[in-house]
Amino acid sequence: xxxxxxxxxxxHEVEGDPSxxxxxxxxxQIGLRGAKFGxxxxxxxxxxxxxxxxxxxxxxxxxxxxxGRAVTTTEGLLEDGEPGKVHRAFIExxxxxxxxxIAGMVMRAQHLLERNPDPTDDQILDGMQTNLCRxxxxxxxxxxxxxxxxx
Amino acid sequence: xxxxxxxxxxxxxxxxxRSLLKGAGGLVVAxxxxxxxxxAQDLPQAGELKSVSLDAxxxxxAIDADGLVTVYSGKxxxxxxxxxxxxxxxxxxxxxxxERVTVIEGDTALTPxxxxxxxxxxxxxxxxxxxxxxxxxxxxxxxxxAEQFGAERSALSISDGVISGxxxxxxxxxxxxxxxxxxxxDEDAALKDPASFTIVGQPIIRDxxxxxxxxxxxxxxxxxxxxxxxARVVRPPAISAAINAVDEASISHLKDVQIVRKxxxxxxxxxDEWTAVRAARELAVTWDAADSLPDQAELWEHVRQxxxxxxxxxxxxxxxxxxxxxxxxxxxxDFALHTHGxxxxxxxxxxxxxxxxxxxxxxxxxxxxxxxxxxxFGIPDDDIRCIYIEGAGCYGRNGHEDAAADAALLxxxxxxxxxxxxxxxxxxxxxxxxxPTLIDMTARxxxxxxxxxxxxEFFIPQGGGGRVALLGADLADLPTTSELNPGGITNDSxxxxxxxxxxxxxxxxxxxxxxxxxxxxxxxxxNTFANECFIDEIAAELGADPMEYRRGxxxxxxxxxxxxxxxxxxxxxWEARPSxxxxxxxARLAGRGMAYVKYELKRxxxxxxxEVTLDAHSGAxxxxxxxxxxxxxxxxxxxxxxxxxxxxxxQTTSRTLMEELTFDRRMVTSLDWASYPIxxxxxxxxxxxxxxxxxxxxxxxAGEPTAVVVSAAISNAVFDAVGARLRSVPFKPEKLRAxxxxxxx
Numbered sequence: 001x002x003x004x005x006x007x008x009x010x011x012h013e014v015e016g017d018p019s020x021x022x023x024x025x026x027x028x029q030i031g032l033r034g035a036k037f038g039x040x041x042x043x044x045x046x047x048x049x050x051x052x053x054x055x056x057x058x059x060x061x062x063x064x065x066x067x068g069r070a071v072t073t074t075e076g077l078l079e080d081g082e083p084g085k086v087h088r089a090f091i092e093x094x095x096x097x098x099x100x101x102i103a104g105m106v107m108r109a110q111h112l113l114e115r116n117p118d119p120t121d122d123q124i125l126d127g128m129q130t131n132l133c134r135x136x137x138x139x140x141x142x143x144x145x146x147x148x149x150x151x
Numbered sequence: 152x153x154x155x156x157x158x159x160x161x162x163x164x165x166x167x168x169r170s171l172l173k174g175a176g177g178l179v180v181a182x183x184x185x186x187x188x189x190x191a192q193d194l195p196q197a198g199e200l201k202s203v204s205l206d207a208x209x210x211x212x213a214i215d216a217d218g219l220v221t222v223y224s225g226k227x228x229x230x231x232x233x234x235x236x237x238x239x240x241x242x243x244x245x246x247x248x249x250e251r252v253t254v255i256e257g258d259t260a261l262t263p264x265x266x267x268x269x270x271x272x273x274x275x276x277x278x279x280x281x282x283x284x285x286x287x288x289x290x291x292x293x294x295x296x297a298e299q300f301g302a303e304r305s306a307l308s309i310s311d312g313v314i315s316g317x318x319x320x321x322x323x324x325x326x327x328x329x330x331x332x333x334x335x336x337d338e339d340a341a342l343k344d345p346a347s348f349t350i351v352g353q354p355i356i357r358d359x360x361x362x363x364x365x366x367x368x369x370x371x372x373x374x375x376x377x378x379x380x381x382a383r384v385v386r387p388p389a390i391s392a393a394i395n396a397v398d399e400a401s402i403s404h405l406k407d408v409q410i411v412r413k414x415x416x417x418x419x420x421x422x423d424e425w426t427a428v429r430a431a432r433e434l435a436v437t438w439d440a441a442d443s444l445p446d447q448a449e450l451w452e453h454v455r456q457x458x459x460x461x462x463x464x465x466x467x468x469x470x471x472x473x474x475x476x477x478x479x480x481x482x483x484x485d486f487a488l489h490t491h492g493x494x495x496x497x498x499x500x501x502x503x504x505x506x507x508x509x510x511x512x513x514x515x516x517x518x519x520x521x522x523x524x525x526x527x528f529g530i531p532d533d534d535i536r537c538i539y540i541e542g543a544g545c546y547g548r549n550g551h552e553d554a555a556a557d558a559a560l561l562x563x564x565x566x567x568x569x570x571x572x573x574x575x576x577x578x579x580x581x582x583x584x585x586x587p588t589l590i591d592m593t594a595r596x597x598x599x600x601x602x603x604x605x606x607x608e609f610f611i612p613q614g615g616g617g618r619v620a621l622l623g624a625d626l627a628d629l630p631t632t633s634e635l636n637p638g639g640i641t642n643d644s645x646x647x648x649x650x651x652x653x654x655x656x657x658x659x660x661x662x663x664x665x666x667x668x669x670x671x672x673x674x675x676x677x678n679t680f681a682n683e684c685f686i687d688e689i690a691a692e693l694g695a696d697p698m699e700y701r702r703g704x705x706x707x708x709x710x711x712x713x714x715x716x717x718x719x720x721x722x723x724x725w726e727a728r729p730s731x732x733x734x735x736x737x738a739r740l741a742g743r744g745m746a747y748v749k750y751e752l753k754r755x756x757x758x759x760x761x762e763v764t765l766d767a768h769s770g771a772x773x774x775x776x777x778x779x780x781x782x783x784x785x786x787x788x789x790x791x792x793x794x795x796x797x798x799x800x801x802q803t804t805s806r807t808l809m810e811e812l813t814f815d816r817r818m819v820t821s822l823d824w825a826s827y828p829i830x831x832x833x834x835x836x837x838x839x840x841x842x843x844x845x846x847x848x849x850x851x852x853a854g855e856p857t858a859v860v861v862s863a864a865i866s867n868a869v870f871d872a873v874g875a876r877l878r879s880v881p882f883k884p885e886k887l888r889a890x891x892x893x894x895x896x
Contacts, residue, residue, distance in 0.1 A: 001760075006366060014228050015200065016423070017425060017426075017429070018169035020425040021425075021855050024424055024425045024428075027373075027424075028423070028424050028425075032366060033367070033368070033370070033373045034366025035366075036370075036372065036494075036495060036543075037372065038494050038495060038496075038575070039395060039494065039575040039824060040428075040574060040575055041575060041823055041824070041825075042825040043823060044494060044824055045826060046494055046495065053596060054336065063855050070442070073257075073366060074364070074365060074366040075366045075367075077365075083361060083364070086360075087364050090364045091360065091361050091364055092792065093358060094354075094356055094357060094790050095364075096230075096357075096360050096363045097230040097231070097232075097496070097794055097798055098229060098230030098361070098370065098541075098542075098543055098544030099230060099360065099363030099364070100363075100370065100372075100493075100495040100542070100543035100544065100775060101494045102348065102363050102364055103363070103364070103365075106364055114238065118405070122239060124832075125832045125833045126833075128706055128747070128832045129831050129832050129833055131832075132494060132824060132829060132831065133494070134492050134493060134494045134543075134544060134546070134802065134829065135230055135544050135798045135802065136797055136799065136801030136802040136805075137794070137798060137801075137803055138830075138832055138835040139659065139797050139801065139835060139837070139838055140794065140797065141832075142835075147541045
């Protein structure tokens with residue numbers, strides 16, 4: 001099937017099996033690298049993107065459910081090609097080691113801050129709980145989310 | 152004098168930057184293109200494109216006609232920040248701005264074989280050679296400039312890559328005119344005085360970090376080649392299995408799928424990635440599978456009964472058997488099998504054209520991988536090039552090399568470039584594992600109550616840090632090693648404490664249940680867990696404060712060790728008293744415990760204090776805080792060191808509290824993050840760090856040492872809280888409940 005998806009403000013025609021997850025469309029057809037394949041099971045959050053204001057696992061969301069909907073990836077948070085607010089906070093805190101989980105963390109943080117611009121420490125932990133990091137960058141990520149909320 | 156030559160030879164070929172870039176097309180050109188595609192004409196060549204010998208400066212360093220500096224490193228950065236560290240060291244030695252330095256890592260055609268990236272040795276050993284190359288080059292360029300200027304060498308100075316003196320000046324670029332260095336590495340080259348450092352010691356943002364956050368960074372998983380097809384492997388339902396039948400018709404509804412079958416190796420290849428995923432899922436295969444693994448419920452009996460192939464004595468001081476023994480305490484410790492748990496499953500791309508193989512992977516050891524692929528396919532090393540591209544963090548030898556073997560085999564079979572992406576169950580199920588470790592501890596006391604003997608035995612698989620067998624070769628009945636290589640796991644079985652009689656013996660076992668390899672601080676973590684808990688058991692037995700007790704037992708001439716312990720006491724506001732604490736009531740109890748290591752008894756010092764609270768009813772342990780005092784000598788990048796320490800504490804807290812691989816008689820059964828959970832945000836401890844910087848000492852590793860003290864500090868803190876000793880990692884709630892009922896009789 002062929003469907004039209006709005007990704008980071010641009011309309012993209014996506015071709016494929018209706019059950020194909022959004023992740024494969026983003027990476028293989030649209031050419032974005034931010035969302036990562038981590039588990040394909042909705043367990044790790046490396047593929048997290050925002051669809052119409054909600055954080056979703058793009059490794060699970062089939063393209064057939066996305067006609068006419070708006071998808072935001074970490075690339076969509078750039079401001080005039082430069083790092084956006086959440087990006088800057090993560091960069092300033094050096095909140096990445098291998099970084100494979102980080103674009104998903106950025107989108108999870110963006111989603112959290114869109115819903116709650118001034119989260120408490122517990123709300124940050126709650127909001128980030130779905131996403132896994134193996135390098136142990138959690139402490140730096142929490143500092144980055146706090147920094148983004150303050151800025 | 153001649154410091155550079157343009158005379159090309161077979162072994163030391165001179166290359167301009169342009170030709171280097173062309174030669175390194177797979178790596179450098181790909182990074183500069185938005186879509187990450189390498190054009191066919193940019194396909195790199197096999198063989199060696201420049202000197203890679205360990206004793207030549209040009210193997211490590213080049214300066215082009217524009218003054219841009221390229222560093223060639225055999226050690227690679229998988230998120231640790233060492234690439235940035237190397238650039239800082241070279242920029243410092245050469246007096247050039249950091250942004251003028253580029254680092255190329257792990258490319259068999261371009262970088263020297265500095266050994267696998269393991270053992271916390273990248274800065275310590277790899278960086279040392281690179282720094283010496285830069286210093287050798289600088290000194291030679293200074294001598295050459297002095298000759299040209301007719302000036303004294305001592306009258307020259309360097310600023311921003313320009314040598315000046317006697318009213319004249321010349322840039323490195325003008326001096327070299329794009330030629331390669333023709334110099335041997337000088338082991339005694341004068342290094343820059345640390346007092347004048349302006350780049351080393353600075354918390355420079357790690358190279359690649361902004362792009363990882365914005366999505367611009369190209370990981371191995373993002374790498375594409377023109378004409379590439381997508382593959383997925385179909386692994387057997389057992390370690391020991393053979394294909395009975397493959398029902399090709401079961402995927403006839405999927406377009407353009409090719410099935411590749413060789414021995415027990417099975418894979419599907421498709422033009423489109425999602426089609427490959429579906430084909431691997433939907434392909435109907437029947438297997439003849441057999442039991443080959445022990446019963447996990449009886450794992451430790453199995454380990455104890457495994458034949459011992461040799462005993463290695465890692466310390467033998469005095470005579471343990473003749474030591475006075477008025478009484479003794481004994482304990483057995485064990486540490487579960489762990490998986491690396493990379494967030495991104497392994498991925499590799501290969502092109503196998505006209506008998507020449509180019510392999511792109513996240514291998515920690517591309518030179519070794521090349522030799523393994525050479526054995527696997529029976530082609531010469533010179534016909535193979537292995538190129539490193541940073542992937543998801545691996546923390547040791549995970550599936551990266553296996554994915555490289557899969558991709559190479561498939562590229563040969565289908566005659567096109569192939570990308571293999573392992574799925575989550577492939578990585579959790581088939582990457583090599585940290586082997587189970589069993590340790591028996593005995594301490595004997597004399598009549599006066601002092602320890603007379605420390606006598607410990609480690610039951611660990613045989614082998615070292617050599618080549619780990621390639622899974623794909625094994626399945627396809629192609630040549631690969633049958634050796635076990637779990638890493639240097641006898642390290643830190645010996646102790647830093649001065650008892651009169653000490654014997655530490657490693658019983659090297661013939662086999663271990665699953666293919667082993669190294670995971671962050673292999674052996675050192677398990678061994679230090681047992682040692683640092685047992686020293687705490689002795690302190691408790693003697694009614695001594697655990698910090699003071701250790702301090703009195705380490706070498707009193709080891710000022711750095713003493714300083715780490717003294718600073719730890721102050722930094723953590725340690726209250727001197729024996730464990731367990733007394734006077735706590737109720738179900739929620741708090742404790743503090745410490746652990747100390749001088750890594751491998753010869754390098755980085757780490758002392759930690761863990762603070763825990765636990766729920767005596769449920770058995771749940773919450774690690775609230777870690778205090779870390781860390782001395783790795785000269786700090787190249789404090790932000791990098793802090794990130795490594797935080798990561799070591801958090802990752803190892805996860806391993807200690809939660810992680811345990813499961814298997815049945817046929818295969819691994821913990822195939823996802825639900826069955827192999829790791830720590831999430833709410834359980835992450837606060838990590839407080841005090842760095843001891845010693846700019847005048849050599850830099851030592853920081854990627855592993857902190858990891859080894861974490862398990863013991865948590866166990867000791869639990870003992871402090873409740874008087875129950877946890878001796879089996881992971882510390883799952885049921886184990887604490889059992890330890891509590893035992894302690895409380």
